[in-house]
Structures are given as structure tokens and as C-alpha cells.
Amino acid sequence: MDRGGRLAVWDLAVGVGVLVIAAVAFYQIGQIPAGPAFARIGPKAIPYAVAAGLAVLGVILTIQALRGGWSTEVADDGESLPIDWRALFWLGSGLLLNVALIQFLGFIIASILMFLCVARAFGSDRILRDVVVAAVLTLVAYVGFDKLLGINIGAGILEGIL
Amino acid sequence: MDTLAQLAQGFAVALTPINLVWALVGVTLGTAIGVLPGLGPALTIALLLPITFKVDATSAFILFAGIYYGAMYGGSTTSILINTPGESATIITALEGHKMARRGRGGAALATAAIGSFVAGTVGTVGITFLAPVVVDFALKFGPAEYFSLMILAFVTVSAVLGSSAVRGLTSLAFGVYLGMIGVDLQTGQARFTFGVPELLDGINVIVVAVGLFAVGETLYLCARHRYGKDEIVPLQGSVWMSREDWRRSWRPWLRGTAIGFPIGALPAGGAEVPTFLSYYMEKKLSKRPEEFGHGAIEGVAGPEAANNASAAGVLVPMLTLGLPTSATAAIMLSAFQSYGINPGPLLMQSQPQLVWGLIASLYIGNVMLLVLNLPLVGLWVRMLSIPTPLLYGGILVFATIGTYGISNSPVDLILLYIIGGIGFVMRKFDFPTAPVIIGMILGPLAEQEFRRAMTISQGDLTVFLTKPLSATLLAIALALWAGPHIYRLIKKG
Numbered sequence: 001m002d003r004g005g006r007l008a009v010w011d012l013a014v015g016v017g018v019l020v021i022a023a024v025a026f027y028q029i030g031q032i033p034a035g036p037a038f039a040r041i042g043p044k045a046i047p048y049a050v051a052a053g054l055a056v057l058g059v060i061l062t063i064q065a066l067r068g069g070w071s072t073e074v075a076d077d078g079e080s081l082p083i084d085w086r087a088l089f090w091l092g093s094g095l096l097l098n099v100a101l102i103q104f105l106g107f108i109i110a111s112i113l114m115f116l117c118v119a120r121a122f123g124s125d126r127i128l129r130d131v132v133v134a135a136v137l138t139l140v141a142y143v144g145f146d147k148l149l150g151i152n153i154g155a156g157i158l159e160g161i162l
Numbered sequence: 163m164d165t166l167a168q169l170a171q172g173f174a175v176a177l178t179p180i181n182l183v184w185a186l187v188g189v190t191l192g193t194a195i196g197v198l199p200g201l202g203p204a205l206t207i208a209l210l211l212p213i214t215f216k217v218d219a220t221s222a223f224i225l226f227a228g229i230y231y232g233a234m235y236g237g238s239t240t241s242i243l244i245n246t247p248g249e250s251a252t253i254i255t256a257l258e259g260h261k262m263a264r265r266g267r268g269g270a271a272l273a274t275a276a277i278g279s280f281v282a283g284t285v286g287t288v289g290i291t292f293l294a295p296v297v298v299d300f301a302l303k304f305g306p307a308e309y310f311s312l313m314i315l316a317f318v319t320v321s322a323v324l325g326s327s328a329v330r331g332l333t334s335l336a337f338g339v340y341l342g343m344i345g346v347d348l349q350t351g352q353a354r355f356t357f358g359v360p361e362l363l364d365g366i367n368v369i370v371v372a373v374g375l376f377a378v379g380e381t382l383y384l385c386a387r388h389r390y391g392k393d394e395i396v397p398l399q400g401s402v403w404m405s406r407e408d409w410r411r412s413w414r415p416w417l418r419g420t421a422i423g424f425p426i427g428a429l430p431a432g433g434a435e436v437p438t439f440l441s442y443y444m445e446k447k448l449s450k451r452p453e454e455f456g457h458g459a460i461e462g463v464a465g466p467e468a469a470n471n472a473s474a475a476g477v478l479v480p481m482l483t484l485g486l487p488t489s490a491t492a493a494i495m496l497s498a499f500q501s502y503g504i505n506p507g508p509l510l511m512q513s514q515p516q517l518v519w520g521l522i523a524s525l526y527i528g529n530v531m532l533l534v535l536n537l538p539l540v541g542l543w544v545r546m547l548s549i550p551t552p553l554l555y556g557g558i559l560v561f562a563t564i565g566t567y568g569i570s571n572s573p574v575d576l577i578l579l580y581i582i583g584g585i586g587f588v589m590r591k592f593d594f595p596t597a598p599v600i601i602g603m604i605l606g607p608l609a610e611q612e613f614r615r616a617m618t619i620s621q622g623d624l625t626v627f628l629t630k631p632l633s634a635t636l637l638a639i640a641l642a643l644w645a646g647p648h649i650y651r652l653i654k655k656g
Contacts, residue, residue: 010592011592014588014592017588018333021337021340025340025355028354028355028357029354032352032353032354033352041613041614041617041618041622042350043347043349043350043352043354045614046343046610046613046614047343047354047355050336050339050340050343050606051340053332053336054333054336054337054340057329057332057333057336058333060329061329061330061333064329070327070330070592070593071591071592071593083386083387084385084386084387087385087386088382088385088386091381091382091385094559095378095559095580095583098563098576099573099576099577099580102563102567102573102576103573107563107564107567110563111560111563111564114556114559114560114563115556115557115559115560116556118381118385118552118555118556118559119552119553119555119556120552121385121552121555122385122551122552122555122556123551123552124550124552124553130552130553130556133553133556133557134556134560137556137557137560138560141560141561141564142564145212145564145565145568149212149213149216150215150216151212151215151568152568152571153564153567153568153571154567154571
């Protein structure tokens with residue numbers, strides 16, 4: 001019972017989250033200037049309909065959450081696995097590192113570092129193997145996209161050499 | 163006979179060496195990503211969308227279609243050998259196929275899945291060939307009001323009818339439409355939902371959303387529930403040839419699965435889940451040995467696999483004839499059309515016959531290639547299953563990064579990618595379907611356009627959607643599909 005109660009809190013958060021998105025949408029629609037007179041249906045009509053839809057759905061989800069929630073029924077294997085925060089921490093660090101470094105060090109180095117963090121998050125402890133695989137993979141990806149497809153992947157330390 | 167002449171011209175396009183290479187690359191890549199858990203055709207095609215700037219439209223679509231068909235074949239290998247279905251449509255295959263593999267009949271299961279996929283894919287492609295021109299003739303009568311109603315019907319089926327909850331499906335859809343409206347309104351030039359961020363004026367790129375939901379969100383989800391320990395791969399035993407008995411038990415389910423799958427896929431109802439489930443229960447009902455079901459009955463692999471592939475073929479009918487995508491993959495292909503400046507819709511077959519018929523012809527060729535790739539060479543794919551999870555997801559995120567960063571070399575896109583990835587994680591965790599987000603994002607703005615056109619023609623009279631018979635019929639079907647299950651439940655109770 002205790003666990004069910006705790007899970008419904010999260011469901012409630014999701015329902016309220018949808019309501020927040022709807023509220024943000026309504027606020028943003030208020031910022032749109034009215035359409036010119038010739039357009040019978042202006043740029044606001046459908047946005048209003050969608051925002052209203054989100055609001056109604058948010059209310060329904062919130063009510064469902066207050067009645068006990070839905071995520072207990074749908075959890076895999078009949079039981080909800082606890083969230084592995086340590087793994088998520090490593091994964092999150094990898095993503096943040098990547099976005100912080102990609103402009104300064106270039107795609108290749110930033111992505112190798114991200115790869116290592118992600119591999120760690122999924123329980124790998126063979127760092128040497130991971131470094132080799134990461135280096136080969138990012139190089140292949142870089143050459144494939146930048147040289148073969150001609151998509152500019154930006155400058156960087158190793159990119160300058162290639 | 164006109165159709166056959168055009169198909170012949172299509173083969174002339176598809177059989178050029180360069181297009182054969184594109185088809186081969188597509189089906190190979192498609193099989194690989196189908197086999198690898200965590201990757202799907204929608205994600206792969208999204209990552210490859212930038213090639214639309216380099217390669218001509220026909221070749222790009224031959225590549226995309228190859229990936230799309232290939233992923234269906236590859237997915238069955240995974241679900242038979244490790245019981246973690248890559249996509250929801252192969253859940254049923256896992257049910258019986260995995261049991262067969264455990265009993266040492268993995269080879270026969272793979273064979274009936276591959277040959278069944280070939281039969282269904284080929285019959286389905288014949289279906290596209292002859293149905294598409296008919297649908298086009300019909301669709302040419304459509305005005306904006308009919309189109310809008312058709313899109314509403316598609317919205318209802320992809321979000322409210324499929325999946326476990328109409329409320330959560332519709333929430334996903336509405337969120338997708340919201341994302342799709344971000345940017346400059348094409349009719350009036352006003353910025354909408356941009357938070358004043360100039361990068362958002364052009365709208366959010368579908369690559370960012372697809373990669374965020376399918377790659378980043380999925381990786382976060384699996385990482386958070388990571389169990390230390392691995393899915394056990396059942397080693398492939400027995401030859402991949404079927405015995406006479408297997409053939410006897412398989413051919414009818416193949417044809418029945420195809421007969422169920424293609425029409426459901428071709429109706430703007432989409433989704434491969436429904437036909438696979440229907441086919442499974444039908445085979446169970448018709449079987450002389452229903453007690454074998456649940457313990458590895460070959461009919462339970464043959465029928466649903468055929469239904470899966472036939473419906474995948476069917477989905478291409480509304481995509482090519484109406485410009486109406488009913489799956490995430492089809493929605494991303496539609497955005498590829500937009501990136502070429504090609505208007506998908508009933509005029510597509512007239513304006514781009516090379517493209518459409520070349521694509522259809524390449525589907526026939528791709529199916530043959532896939533049969534070869536997936537029967538004699540199946541051992542190669544099985545080996546891919548032993549790639550360690552840390553390396554697999556590290557690699558997926560590297561490709562997610564390069565695909566996103568390549569759009570404009572801006573960290574803003576990466577931040578957006580991670581935000582959408584986070585949303586995707588929450589959606590997965592709380593059982594919101596993700597495909598309606600992509601469909602809503604692509605189809606939403608098109609529906610808005612048709613709505614405003616219809617309103618301009620009718621001078622603001624909303625009843626136009628109900629007074630035009632075709633439009634009213636489509637809306638009535640949508641309402642029936644949405645309300646039907648509720649009414650059925652009420653009657654059952656009462």
C-alpha cells in the first residue's frame with residue numbers, strides 16, 4: 001500500500017506537469033499578435049484548441065493520479081524497478097560534458113568522453129576497451145558524416161588534423 | 163495495364179547500379195538496426211535525413227524504404243533469440259518464437275519468420291502497386307475539408323485506439339502538435355511558441371525530436387532500470403531450413419497474416435500491433451493443436467510475422483497517395499519529402515512518377531535481398547546480438563550527438579535534444595506512447611493548414627466539415643473508433 005501511495009505521487013507530478021505545459025502554451029499564445037484581417041482563421045485558433053486539449057487531458061491525468069494512479073498497473077514485470085540513480089548520474093554527466101566541451105574540443109574528443117561515461121553508467125569497468133571502441137566509433141562517425149555526407153560537424157582539436 | 167507499364171519504368175529506375183547499391187545498403191542497415199535492441203527504423207532514418215541535401219530524392223527514398231523493410235526482418239531475429247522485442251509489433255513473435263528457440267527449433271522459427279516476411283512483403287508490395295492508383299483517383303476528389311477530417315481520423319486511430327490508454331495517447335499527440343507549431347506561422351509570418359529564442363523561429367527540427375525520444379529517452383530509461391546481468395541469448399540450433407511439416411503448417415498462416423495485416427496497415431489506422439495480435443488469436447483458434455500455443459507453435463510465428471510485414475507495406479499506401487503518415491517512421495519519411503520541397507499527396511504519383519514507381523519497384527527487389535540476407539546469412543546477425551550493452555548505448559549516443567550537432571553546429575540543438583530526451587524518459591516511465599508525438603509534430607501543422615484553407619473557402623462556416631458527405635463520413639468513423647470501445651464496455655456491463 002505504501003509503495004502504491006508513493007508511486008501515485010509521481011503520477012500526480014506527471015498530471016500537473018501536463019497542466020503546466022498547457023499553462024505555458026496559453027501564456028505563449030497571449031504573446032502572439034493578432035493575425036491580419038484577411039486571414040479568417042488567425043495564427044491563434046489552432047494553438048488555442050491544442051492548449052485547451054492539453055489542459056483537459058492534464059485534468060483527467062491529475063484525477064486519475066488522485067484515484068491511485070496508473071503507473072503501478074503498467075510497470076514492467078508486474079513490479080516497478082527502483083530507479084538506479086548512480087547509473088543516471090554517470091549518464092547525465094556524460095551528456096553534460098558533451099554539450100559543454102563540444103564547441104571547444106570538437107566532436108571527437110567530447111564524444112569519446114561521453115561514450116566513456118555512458119559505458120560506465122551501463123556497468124562497464126573495462127576502460128581500455130571502452131577507450132579503443134569509443135575512439136574508433138567516433139572517428140568512423142566523423143568521417144562518415146563530415147567527409148562522406150558532407151555535413152559540417154564543426155571544428156576541434158582532432159578535426160583540424162583530419 | 164497502365165499500372166504495369168509504370169511499374170516497368172519503376173524497375174528501370176530501381177535496377178540502375180547506383181540504386182541497387184542504395185537498396186542493398188538500406189536493407190543491410192535496416193536488418194542491423196532491427197537486430198540491435200534499442201534502435202529502430204524511425205531513429206535511423208531521422209539520423210540519415212541530412213543525406214537529403216546530398217543525394218537525389220529517388221535514391222534517398224530507396225535507402226529509407228530498405229531500412230524500413232529491413233528493420234521488420236531484423237526485429238524478428240532478436241525477439242526469437244533473446245525475447246526482448248525490439249519493437250512492439252514483434253512481441254507476439256517473441257511469445258512463440260522464443261519458446262521454439264528454447265526447444266532447439268530456433269532455426270525453423272527464424273526461417274518461417276523470414277520466409278513469411280518475404281511472402282507478406284511481396285504480396286503487400288503488389289497491394290501497394292495496384293491499390294495506390296485507385297486511392298489516388300479517390301483522393302483527387304478531396305478538398306481541404308475532407309483532408310482535415312481524414313487527418314482527424316488518423317489522429318484518433320494512432321493515439322486513442324492503439325496503445326493502452328486513450329488519455330495518454332492523446333496527451334502525446336497534443337504535445338507533438340504543440341512542438342510542431344513552434345516557429346513562424348507560414349500563413350501570417352507570426353512567431354509562435356518560440357520563448358523569444360531566435361533558434362526556434364525555424365521550428366524544432368524533427369531530427370532533434372525523433373533522436374531525443376527514441377535514442378536519448380530510451381537510453382535514459384534503460385539506464386535507470388539497468389539490471390546488472392544480461393539477457394540470455396539462446397544459441398541458434400538446428401538448420402535454418404524448415405521441414406516439410408513446417409512448410410505445411412506455415413503457408414496458410416503466412417497468407418492469412420498478410421490478408422489481415424495489409425488492409426489494416428493501408429487504412430489510415432496504422433500500427434502493426436493490432437494485426438499481429440489478431441493474426442495470433444486467429445491462428446490459435448484455427449489450429450488443430452491449440453495446446454501447442456504458448457509452448458512454441460510455428461503458426462504463432464508465421465502468422466504474426468506475415469501480418470507485421472504486410473501492415474508495414476500497407477502503411478506506405480496512405481503515405482504515398484495521401485501524404486498521410488500513420489507511423490513514426492512514415493512521419494519522418496514525410497518530412498524527408500518536405501526537405502526536398504516535394505508535396506506528398508495525390509499528385510505525387512503524377513508529378514514524381516520516377517520516384518514513386520522506382521520506390522515501389524525497389525521494394526520488390528529489397529524483399530528478395532532481405533530473404534537472402536536473413537536466411538543464409540542469419541548467423542552474422544546473431545553475432546551482433548552479443549555486442550555488450552555499454553558499448554551499444556555509448557555508440558547510440560555518439561550517433562545521436564553527431565546527427566543533432568550536424569544540423570547547425572549549435573549546442574542549443576544538443577540542449578534541446580537532452581530536454582526532449584528527458585521528456586521521452588518520463589513518457590516511457592509513465593507509459594505514454596512516443597510515436598504520436600512524431601506523428602502530431604509532422605501532421606499537426608498540415609492539419610492546421612487544411613483547416614484554415616477549408617475555413618477560408620467556407621467563409622468561416624464550421625459546419626462545412628459536417629455538410630460535406632465524405633468529410634462527415636470520415637469524422638463519423640473517427641468518432642465511432644474513439645467511442646466504440648467505451649460503448650462496448652458499457653453494454654457489456656449493463
